Amino acid sequence: MKTVRAVLAATLVLTTACGTTTSTSSGGCPNNGHVRFGVEPYEDPARLKPAYEVLAKALTRKLGCEVELQIVDDYAAEVLAMRNGKLELAEFGPLGYVFASQKAKAEPLVSFADGTGKLTSYTAGIWVAKDSPVQKIEDLRGKSLALSSVGSASGDALPRYGLKKHGVADVKLDYAGGHPEAMLALINGKVDAAEINSQQLATAKSAGTFDEAKFRQIWKSEPIPNDPITVRGDLDASFKDRVRKALLELETADVEKVGAFLDVTPPGPLVRVDNDTYKVLFDLATTLGLKEEDV
Known part of the structure; x- marks a missing residue:
């Protein structure tokens, strides 16, 4: 079992800059124009990074904030980083999201759809x-x-x-x-x-x-709904709305490289999800008596 460690990959600062910095209370960009986006290493980080760079750059353009990609060490490190205010956005595995929602105030925004716009799943x-x-x-x-x-x-x-x-x-x-x-x-x-x-x-x-x-x-x-991209729940509501809107407006080409790792075939856009989408995972955690330390 891996221990929780600091972020494995150095933060990638994308080149498209935000305009005049505003506070999240007005729906602007936090952290002087920076939005930190964490991704768990469910595949070789060296392979994941280029795919997520495409998504992050596209989100930078849509959102008007400088999106910084971080490939974290494991599920627990990602939950800890969001709980400690070190991440604004994070993609979790479905079970990781259960604990992130409870311990780090993560709220699901979107997940990955196929070419028909239907939310995808895996087994x-x-x-x-x-x-x-x-x-x-x-x-x-x-x-x-x-x-x-x-x-x-x-x-x-x-x-x-x-x-x-x-x-x-x-x-x-x-x-x-x-x-x-x-x-x-x-x-x-x-x-x-x-x-x-x-x-x-x-x-x-x-x-x-x-x-x-x-x-x-x-x-x-049974089928498991695909990974949610989440936002930290204590951020301003108007900023969270802007992030969801920006993610939903991304083109298929912006997300299909990531979707390929998630067996999204044929590739499609991101679609809205909520807590109810992942109820089966909440139920699973309860059945197995899983706790935060189990993640």
Whole structure:
């Protein structure tokens, strides 16, 4: 399990500047014209950064504030940064958002839609090698299972929920540190099974790093609504409205590189979401008795 550390990547200051600085009370730009936007490293940060730079630059133009992109270390670091007033905007995984809303006053603004404008979702999954004797989730008793990282919806909570629902208790859980790392543990034969969500599966197949013919999926979750982009709740209401409006006005081309990591096919615009969108994750946290330290 990773410990909470400071922001991993240096802050990227985009070149499009804001005009005369105004306070957030008038709906202007906070922090002398700067809006800090945090993103969790659900994929290799070196791959995520260029995609999110495109989104951040487009938001800079729409919002009129200088948007600074920060790739944080993990879910907990992102929640902590927003709670301490170090982030105005943040994209959380769905389960990470549950705790961010409770502990950091995060409010959901938008998420990712397909080409028809419909909110997209993804699924958690558990995979084994094709020649494994494990045929169903119940067969994992006494076996090892690679999970992503503590606090991930598809990489931690949902697979554990699946095990609990099927009465499977004696499984050795191995937190690999991320979705790619969990997949790699299975590919390299380090574990008997691994969580692989539909987003990671699509990315790895596209990159040629996962041969689906050599593996089998033995369990799949119900659909999970895609990641919300959130705003810190204690900011001025008029500023929050401006941010949502700017995000909703972004072109598909501004967000499709990010959408590719989230298995958004075909790509579409951002669409409005609210707390009700993520009720299934609030319910999941309650069922599993998850607490902030679990993220």
